[in-house]
Amino acid sequence: xxxxxxxxxxxxxxxxxxxxxxxxxxxxxxxxxxxxxxxxxxxxxxxxxxxxxxxxxxxxxxxxxxxxxxxxxxxxxxxxxxxxxxxxxxxxxxxxxxxxxxxxxxxxxxxxxxxxxxxxxxxxxxxxxxxxxxxxxxxxxxxxxxxxxxxxxxxxxxxxxxxxxxxxxxxxxxxxxxxxxxxxxxxxxxxxxxxxxxxxxxxxxxxxxxxxxxxxxxxxxxxxxxxxxxxxxxxxxxxxxxxxxxxxxxxxxxxxxxxxxxxxxxxxxxxxxxxxxxxxxxxxxxxxxxxxxxxxxxxxxxxxxxxxx
Amino acid sequence: xxxxxxxxxxxxxxxxxxxxxxxxxxxxxxxxxxxxxxxxxxxxxxxxxxxxxxxxxxxxxxxxxxxxxxxxxxxxxxxxxxxxxxxxxxxxxxxxxxxxxxxxxxxxxxxxxxxxxxxxxxxxxxxxxxxxxxxxxxxxxxxxxxxxxxxxxxxxxxxxxxxxxxxxxxxxxxxxxxxxxxxxxxxxxxxxxxxxxxxxxxxxxxxxxxxxxxxxxxxxxxxxxxxxxxxxxxxxxxxxxxxxxxxxxxxxxxxxxxxxxxxxxxxxxxxxxxxxxxxxxx
Numbered sequence: 001x002x003x004x005x006x007x008x009x010x011x012x013x014x015x016x017x018x019x020x021x022x023x024x025x026x027x028x029x030x031x032x033x034x035x036x037x038x039x040x041x042x043x044x045x046x047x048x049x050x051x052x053x054x055x056x057x058x059x060x061x062x063x064x065x066x067x068x069x070x071x072x073x074x075x076x077x078x079x080x081x082x083x084x085x086x087x088x089x090x091x092x093x094x095x096x097x098x099x100x101x102x103x104x105x106x107x108x109x110x111x112x113x114x115x116x117x118x119x120x121x122x123x124x125x126x127x128x129x130x131x132x133x134x135x136x137x138x139x140x141x142x143x144x145x146x147x148x149x150x151x152x153x154x155x156x157x158x159x160x161x162x163x164x165x166x167x168x169x170x171x172x173x174x175x176x177x178x179x180x181x182x183x184x185x186x187x188x189x190x191x192x193x194x195x196x197x198x199x200x201x202x203x204x205x206x207x208x209x210x211x212x213x214x215x216x217x218x219x220x221x222x223x224x225x226x227x228x229x230x231x232x233x234x235x236x237x238x239x240x241x242x243x244x245x246x247x248x249x250x251x252x253x254x255x256x257x258x259x260x261x262x263x264x265x266x267x268x269x270x271x272x273x274x275x276x277x278x279x280x281x282x283x284x285x286x287x288x289x290x291x292x293x294x295x296x297x298x299x300x301x302x303x304x305x306x307x308x309x
Numbered sequence: 310x311x312x313x314x315x316x317x318x319x320x321x322x323x324x325x326x327x328x329x330x331x332x333x334x335x336x337x338x339x340x341x342x343x344x345x346x347x348x349x350x351x352x353x354x355x356x357x358x359x360x361x362x363x364x365x366x367x368x369x370x371x372x373x374x375x376x377x378x379x380x381x382x383x384x385x386x387x388x389x390x391x392x393x394x395x396x397x398x399x400x401x402x403x404x405x406x407x408x409x410x411x412x413x414x415x416x417x418x419x420x421x422x423x424x425x426x427x428x429x430x431x432x433x434x435x436x437x438x439x440x441x442x443x444x445x446x447x448x449x450x451x452x453x454x455x456x457x458x459x460x461x462x463x464x465x466x467x468x469x470x471x472x473x474x475x476x477x478x479x480x481x482x483x484x485x486x487x488x489x490x491x492x493x494x495x496x497x498x499x500x501x502x503x504x505x506x507x508x509x510x511x512x513x514x515x516x517x518x519x520x521x522x523x524x525x526x527x528x529x530x531x532x533x534x535x536x537x538x539x540x541x542x543x544x545x546x547x548x549x550x551x552x553x554x555x556x557x558x559x560x561x562x563x564x565x566x567x568x569x570x571x572x573x574x575x576x577x578x579x580x581x582x583x584x585x586x587x588x589x590x591x
Contacts, residue, residue, distance in 0.1 A: 020412070027413030034404040034463055035419060038426050041460035045437035052436060103330075110323040115316065117324055123577045124331040130569035130580075131335070132521050134539040135562040139338040148341065148555050153352035180334060185584065192585035237428045244523040248543060260432040260524075267436040268528050280433040287430050 046284060052277035059271035072278035082262065082279070086286075089258045092171065093239040096178040100235060101228070103179065104186030111187065112194045125184035133181060137248035140177045167254045174256065177245045182238070186231055193227030194220070226300075233294040237287055259283050335566070342366070342559035349556050365560035379561055381533040382541035386565065389451055389537060390519040393458040397466050398512050400459070402504075405470030410479055420471070423464035431461060435528045442529055449530045454537070457525045462515045469514060472586035473507025510583035513572050520568065538565045 056068045076082050111121055128136070142148045144163040152159050163169045197220065205215050221228075243260040246252060252261045263283060266276030294300045340355050345362045369379040408416050438457065439448070447453035477500070485495040526540035533541070542561055545554045573580065 023411050024413040027407040027411040028415065030403040030407035030411075031415075031419055034400040034467060035422070037400055037456075037459045038423065038463050041434055041438065041457045042426055042429050045434040045441070048437035048441070049433055052440070107327060110320075110327060113320065115320045119577060121324055121327050122581055123573055124328050126573040126577060126580055127335060127570065128331055129584075130517050130573055132523075132539050132562075132565055132569070134523050134542055135338065135566055136334065138542065138558055138562050139334040139341075142341055142555060142559065143334065143337055147350050147553070150337070150352050150354045180330070184331070188581055188584055234428070237430075241430050241432060243432065244539075247523070247527075260430070263432045264435070264524075264528065267439060273436055273440060277436045280430075280436050283430050284433040287428060291428055 046281075049277045049280045049284075052273050053281050055274050057273040059273065068274070072274050073282070075275060076278050076282060081257070082259075082282075084255055085257045085259045085262045088171065088256060089240060089242065089260075092175055092178065092242055092258065093236055096175045096182075096239050097232065097235050099175070099179050100183045100186045101232065104183050104190055104231075107183065107187035108190035108194055111191050125187060128181050129184040129188075131181070133177075133244040134248055136181050137177055137245040140173055140180070140245075141249045144173050164250055165254065167256060170250050170254050170256045174242075174245055174249060177249075178239060178242065181245075182235060186235060189227065189231045190224065193224045197223050229294070229298055229300045233291065233300050236294070237290060240287065240290065241283075259286070338559050338562050338566075342556060342563045344556055346556065349553075365556035366564075368557055369560055369564070378541065378545060378557075379538070379564075382536050382538045383564070385451075385533070385535055386520065386537040386539075389454050389458070389535070390516050392451070393455045393462065393519045394512050394516045396455070397459050397462045397515050398470075398508060401463055401466035401470050401511065402508060404463075404467050405474050408467070408471050409474035409477075420467075423467050426460065427464040429461075431457070431524055435524065438525075439528055447529075449532055449534050449536075451535055453529050454522075454525055454535055457529070458519045458522065462518045465518060466511050466515050469511040469583050469586060470507060473510070473583075474504065476507075477503045506579065507583075507586075510576070510579040513576055513580060514583050517569065517572070520565070 053072050054067060054069055056064060056066050056072075058064065107125065111118065111125075114121065141164075144151045146152060146160065146162055151157055151163075152161055161169070163173055201219050201223075202215055205219060210218065241260055242258050243264070246256060246258050246261055247264075250256045252258075252265070257265075259279065260283065263276055263279040266272050266279055268276075270276075337354065341349070342365050343361045343363070344351075344356050345360060345364060348356060348360050351357065370377055374380050404419070407413070408419065434457070442448040442453050447456070479500070481499050481503075482495045485499045486492060490498065521539070522537070523539040523543075526537045527543060530536040530540060536544075538561065542558055545558050545561070
């Protein structure tokens with residue numbers, strides 16, 4: 001009885017019971033390790049990146065150091081390479097996410113209307129999701145490569161097409177890998193959204209004489225709008241960070257570089273930490289702007305989102 | 310309800326298209342890994358009859374631990390992914406239990422922060438990490454990769470586990486104690502069996518995430534000490550300087566795909582549930 005009385009007694013400050021104060025402390029204690037681990041490699045490094053980005057730090061010339069203010073940013077923002085890379089990244093992001101949404105929606109509708117073999121279809125679409133991106137990039141690279149590939153031996157394709165020798169054909173293959181790898185995830189998210197729609201709505205619409213196309217645009221799409229927007233936000237940010245497949249297929253040759261490849265080249269290949277960090281910070285700002293635009297302009301409710309990749 | 314033949318035909322066609330879309334590149338890389346140096350450039354989708362060879366696989370394992378280009382990275386990949394998964398799941402399970410079951414202020418901030426980290430561009434951290442790891446001796450070591458993997462897989466783990474733990478009827482624990490079970494018995498016999506499937510699912514997703522990483526693996530390693538398979542693949546050279554490593558890369562690619570195929574075949578239902586749990590509020 002005494003413990004019940006203890007729980008009921010309002011304990012001192014802020015009118016908290018002993019029990020709820022204990023619960024708070026336990027909650028924070030249980031979350032602390034995860035929170036620290038998450039901040040360790042994000043908050044601190046981004047702060048450090050900002051510090052590096054206003055210095056002249058080139059590991060090849062360790063003696064020439066010093067604060068240079070915003071000069072690194074000026075150097076990046078006035079170089080045509082940066083803007084070519086921004087264009088490539090935005091182009092690849094917009095095109096691949098648009099294709100993914102269309103194919104993903106079709107896939108979700110096919111899976112939703114499964115008559116048989118639902119397990120087989122779900123198993124097979126999970127393979128592109130799970131496969132290592134580098135492996136996917138190699139598979140597509142070798143398929144299109146003139147010396148080992150089968151694509152140039154297909155009917156209608158010219159036998160000597162050098163896919164990775166020109167900018168736009170290379171970008172097309174890069175987009176194809178991106179679409180192949182990530183459409184299944186999009187489809188699964190959309191499928192989860194589809195299953196929450198009340199079947200009765202469709203029956204009612206049928207009775208009222210709505211055809212399949214009308215039912216899709218008047219019922220399915222509006223009800224799935226929140227799920228679609230969240231999926232779009234995550235996929236857009238993910239595609240904007242594209243790195244692995246470009247690194248494997250072209251290493252940025254033929255003007256196919258993305259902003260992440262540029263950052264890597266500056267930091268690791270040229271060991272120019274100052275300039276590279278300026279690129280890193282600019283990418284971080286771009287990601288913030290994209291997220292902000294989605295939340296503000298499109299009204300994405302972040303509470304409905306969740307990380308997937 | 311009777312289904313029309315036409316509906317079956319449409320569905321079958323749709324299913325075949327999906328299967329081709331999903332599996333064609335996988336079949337291609339397997340086929341490529343079985344071609345010999347003579348047939349690797351023949352442009353056929355499948356190796357011509359009778360010309361299959363396992364030579365590409367043998368080359369990967371020649372020379373033992375020290376000289377093989379593949380064995381050491383493969384061991385690194387497995388060890389780093391397993392250790393990262395284990396730590397991430399333990400940390401995430403604590404946090405997810407607290408978030409799902411306890412009431413304390415700051416819960417929404419933690420969930421929102423995790424979501425923000427899921428959107429964080431990893432490339433923005435490699436410069437500082439490269440610099441920091443070199444000065445404190447974590448460059449080219451296991452912990453040097455495990456730490457960033459923890460950071461970036463925790464959001465996925467926490468969200469998946471919170472979604473699963475919210476479904477658990479926690480009152481059963483008290484009911485068991487009322488029936489005379491000790492707190493430990495109640496946890497082991499009642500809560501553990503309920504929480505284990507979701508926790509296992511989250512572990513699969515985290516493992517796939519760590520197994521897939523390439524950016525940290527090539528920037529924070531410089532040798533086979535800690536280099537994982539995706540990074541090693543990017544630096545593969547042929548068995549002699551005159552042969553292209555195409556077949557060997559394909560064979561290594563097939564080997565690192567095997568765990569993924571096993572997970573997908575055996576746990577398809579769980580992975581789908583894990584990926585979509587909590588994604589859409591029903």
